[in-house]
Amino acid sequence: MKRGLALLTALVVGTTTLFSQSAITAQAKANTIEAMVQEMPVEQKVAQMFMPSFRYWGTGDDKKGVTELNDELRSTLKKYHFGGVILFGQNAQNAKQTTELVADMQKANLQGGATSSLLISIDQEGGYVSRLNTGTQMPGNMAIAATGNPDNAYKVAQIMGEELAVQGINLDFGPVMDVNNNPANPIIGVRSFSDKPEVVAKFGQRYIDGLHANGVMSALKHFPGHGDTATDSHTGLPLIDKSYDELKQFELIPYASVAKSTDFIMTAHIQYPQIEKGTYVSKKTGEVINLPATLSKTILTDILRKDLGFDGVIVTDAMDMDAIKEHFDRMDAAKYAINAGANLLLIPVDLTTVADLQSLDEYIAGIVKMIQSGEISEARVNDSVTRILNVKAKYGLLYDDSLNKISKWSRIQPSVNLAESVVGCKEHHDVEWKMALQAITSVKNDDAFPIATNKKVTVLYPAENQKLSITYAINKLNESGIKVDSNNVNAICVKDFANVDVNKALEGADEVICISATYSAEVKNKDFVNSVIKTAHANNAKVVLVSAHLPYDSALYPEADGIVACYSGKGMPELPTGMPNNKQYGANLPAAIFSIFGGSNPTGVMPVSF
Numbered sequence: 001m002k003r004g005l006a007l008l009t010a011l012v013v014g015t016t017t018l019f020s021q022s023a024i025t026a027q028a029k030a031n032t033i034e035a036m037v038q039e040m041p042v043e044q045k046v047a048q049m050f051m052p053s054f055r056y057w058g059t060g061d062d063k064k065g066v067t068e069l070n071d072e073l074r075s076t077l078k079k080y081h082f083g084g085v086i087l088f089g090q091n092a093q094n095a096k097q098t099t100e101l102v103a104d105m106q107k108a109n110l111q112g113g114a115t116s117s118l119l120i121s122i123d124q125e126g127g128y129v130s131r132l133n134t135g136t137q138m139p140g141n142m143a144i145a146a147t148g149n150p151d152n153a154y155k156v157a158q159i160m161g162e163e164l165a166v167q168g169i170n171l172d173f174g175p176v177m178d179v180n181n182n183p184a185n186p187i188i189g190v191r192s193f194s195d196k197p198e199v200v201a202k203f204g205q206r207y208i209d210g211l212h213a214n215g216v217m218s219a220l221k222h223f224p225g226h227g228d229t230a231t232d233s234h235t236g237l238p239l240i241d242k243s244y245d246e247l248k249q250f251e252l253i254p255y256a257s258v259a260k261s262t263d264f265i266m267t268a269h270i271q272y273p274q275i276e277k278g279t280y281v282s283k284k285t286g287e288v289i290n291l292p293a294t295l296s297k298t299i300l301t302d303i304l305r306k307d308l309g310f311d312g313v314i315v316t317d318a319m320d321m322d323a324i325k326e327h328f329d330r331m332d333a334a335k336y337a338i339n340a341g342a343n344l345l346l347i348p349v350d351l352t353t354v355a356d357l358q359s360l361d362e363y364i365a366g367i368v369k370m371i372q373s374g375e376i377s378e379a380r381v382n383d384s385v386t387r388i389l390n391v392k393a394k395y396g397l398l399y400d401d402s403l404n405k406i407s408k409w410s411r412i413q414p415s416v417n418l419a420e421s422v423v424g425c426k427e428h429h430d431v432e433w434k435m436a437l438q439a440i441t442s443v444k445n446d447d448a449f450p451i452a453t454n455k456k457v458t459v460l461y462p463a464e465n466q467k468l469s470i471t472y473a474i475n476k477l478n479e480s481g482i483k484v485d486s487n488n489v490n491a492i493c494v495k496d497f498a499n500v501d502v503n504k505a506l507e508g509a510d511e512v513i514c515i516s517a518t519y520s521a522e523v524k525n526k527d528f529v530n531s532v533i534k535t536a537h538a539n540n541a542k543v544v545l546v547s548a549h550l551p552y553d554s555a556l557y558p559e560a561d562g563i564v565a566c567y568s569g570k571g572m573p574e575l576p577t578g579m580p581n582n583k584q585y586g587a588n589l590p591a592a593i594f595s596i597f598g599g600s601n602p603t604g605v606m607p608v609s610f
Contacts, residue, residue: 032398033389036115037382045385046367047080051121051315051344055088056352063352065090067097069104076357077105078112080364083344083388084119087169089131092122094581095167095423096416098132102168103412110399116389117397121171121219124160127568128190128549130584135163136428137584139591141176142551143439143567145193145203146604152435153193153203157210159428164216166419170395171217173266175207177254178227183552183610184521187232190549190567194607195227197253205258217395219264222317223304224293225251226268230521233269233323237292243274244303256308263312263391265304267294267342269323275299280336282327289327291336294319300341313387315344331366338367338376343384426578429587433476436591441565441604443554448542448562450598451511453484458509459491459593460532462517462525465571466589467491472575473593480599497528502535512536513596514560515546515589517569518553526556533559546592552610564602566592 040048054066054073066073067090077085085105092098102120109118122131127140138144138156145153157175164172179200180192193203208218222233224247231238242251259265269292276296279288293299294316304310316337319325324333330349337345349363350356370376392398422428451457459470470491477484490509494500506512514532516525529545536543537559544562547554548569557563570586595602 033386033393036389037385040385042368042371042381043364044081045381046364046371048083048385048388049338049344049381050080050082050348051084051086051119051346052082052349052351053086053088053347054351055090059353067091067093068101069108072354072357074104074108076351076360077108077118080360081109081112081114082118084121084171086173086346087120087122087131089133092132092167094134095419096581098167098169099416099419100412103415106168115399116392117399119171119217119388119392119397120169121173122164122169123173124164124169125174125176125191126156126160127586127588128570132163132423133583134581135424135584136160136432137570137586138432139436139439139588140190140568141193141203141207142180142190142607143588144435145199145607146441146565146567147435147438148605149438150202150206152438153206154210154213155431156435157207158213159210159431161211161214161216163423163428165214166415166422168415169216170397171219171264172211173219173221174211175204175218175220176222177204177220177258178222178225179251179254180227180608181250182228182230183550183608184230185227186230186520187234188226188229189519192227195609196607197250199607201254201257204254205261208258208261215395217264217391218262219266219315220255220258220262221266222268222270223255223265224268224272224299225255226270227251229270233317234321237269237271237289237323237327239271239273239290241273247272247275252308255304259304259308259310263394264315264344265310265312266346267300267314267316268292269294269317269321272296272299275303280328280332283329284326292323294324294342295328295333295336295340297340305341313343313391314341316342316346318347319345320347320350330363331370334363334367335370335376338380338384341380343387420581424582424584429576429578432587433591436566436587437595437600439567439588439604440592440595440600440602441551441606442602443547443551443563443565443606444560445562446542448511448544449564449596451544451596453482453488453597455488455510456508457489457511457513458506459489459513459515460494460505461491461515462493462495462497463569463571464493464495465573466515466569467493468572468575469586469589470593472572473590473597473599476590476594477597477599482597482599484597494528497525500528502528502531506532506535506539506541509536509539509541512541512543513546513593514543515548515569516553517549518547519549523553523556529557530559533557544596546589546596548589548592551606551608555610562596564592564596565604565606
C-alpha cells in the first residue's frame, strides 16, 4: 500500500503530472468563487449544474460506446462548461484508454474557456456495481460488512480510490448508505452493507475515509433511503409509506451519522407520501402521484439541509431513469429539482446524437427562461453554483491562470504509465482476495465441508463465466498446498436449469456444490435446487449450497447439508494474469469454492437477518 500512496503523491503534487492542480488559500477561494458566480452568464450557471453522460454515440446498429471524443462531443464540452461528466463501463475499457479519455475531456473543457475542471464521476461501488472494465473490483459492501471489521471498508475504498484517482476520476458515487431492510428489494440488496442502520453507518464512514485518503470525493446514496422498496427506480417509481419519525428511527441513522463527512449526497427517486404532500399528474398514467424525494423541498431542504446539517452538494440520481422520465415533463422535473434544493442534475438529458445536442440548447434555454420569469429561484441557482465551485476549490479543481493549462492536459504519457502500474496491480488483487475470504459465511455445516480432495465433486453453476471462477479456485487451492485433481471436479453449467437432467448431472458424484444466485423476491430456481438436493441424497451424496448473491435464499433450502454465503456470483471474463489491463473479476465465488475445499475457514458474519 505504501507503494501506491507514494505513486499517488507523485500524481497529486508533481509539476509535470497530468492531474495536479494549484492550491488556493481560503480567502482567495472565497473571493474567487464569489466573483466567478457574479460574472457567469446564466446559461453557464445552468450548465455548471449539469453532469451529463457520453455513454453511447449513434443510433441503431451504429450506436457504440464512447471510448474517445468525437468532434461533436469535444465541441459540446468546449461550449457548455458542464459541472462534470459521469462515466460508464462503455467509457472505461482499460487504464490507458480511460486516462486518455478523461484528459481529453478536461482539455476540451479548458479550451472552451472554463475556469474549473470537470468533476469526473463514476458508479464504482465495488462488487455488483463496478463500472470499470479493468482493475480491482473488490467484493462489494455486504461482503465487506460480513468480515465484521469496518477498517476493511477503509482498505477496500482506499484501493478503489487510488485506482480511480490515477485515471483522473475524482468523484465516486458511493458508498450506498441505504439500509436493506426489505429482502424483496430488487435493486439495492448486496449493494447495502446491512439491514442494521448502525452497521451501515460504521462501514460507510470508513468507506468514505478510504476514498478521501486518495483525494477522491464520495457521494452517499440514495437519500433518504432506498432500502425498503420492492420497485427498482430505474424502471418504476417506488413508494415508501413511512413517516418522518419512522425514517429517523431507521433509514436516516446512517445519513445523520456521516452527513458532515462527505461532499455529495445523491437523492432517491422515491415517493414518501407521509412526508412530501406535493403532487403531480403523471404524463404516463394520468394519475396523481406524489413528488419523489429528488423533487421534494421538504426532503432536500428541510430535512437534509436543515435537520441533518448537510452543507455539501446535493446531486440527483440520474434524471433519465424511468421514475422521473416516464412521469414528469423534463422541464417540470428540472424546475422542481432545483427549487427543492438539488444542486447538480445527473444526466438531465440523453446525449447520444447530434439531434440530442440541439435539444440540449432548447433545454438550457427553457431553464434560463424559468429563472428569468421567477419560476426557478435565481438564488437557488447561485447557491448551487457556489456549492459546486466550493467543492471544486477544496479538491484543487479551480484553475490558476498562471498555469500553462492546456499544455498540461496534453502531457498524457506519465499519467498513463502510472495508471497502468496501479490499476489492477497484484498488491490490490491480493487485498481483494483476502477480503473475499474473510467475507465467506458458514450458514450451515452438517459435516458437509471441507470436502476431502479425493472425492468426486460435481459443481453446478448458473452463469457461463463462472466456469473460470471454479478453475481459478482450484488453481489457488493447488498453489496453497491443497492438491485438488481437476479431473475429480465435474463443473456443469445449469443456466437453462429447467432442461437439466439432474440424475445424469449428479451421476458418480460423492458430493455436490450447487451455486445459487437470487437477485429478487422471485426465486426462479428454487424447485431445481431442491431437486438437486433430493437427488443427491438419494445417491448418498451431500450438497453444499453456495448463496452467491442475496443471502436470503439460504433459508429456502433446509435440507442442504451445508450452506455458505459469498454475497456475489460475478464471474471471470478471463483468468487473471497479474498484468495490466486484466478484466475486472469477482473474487467472492472463487473464495467460496476455495473455502469449501478447506483452503480457508469461513469466518464471515451474516450482515442481514432472515
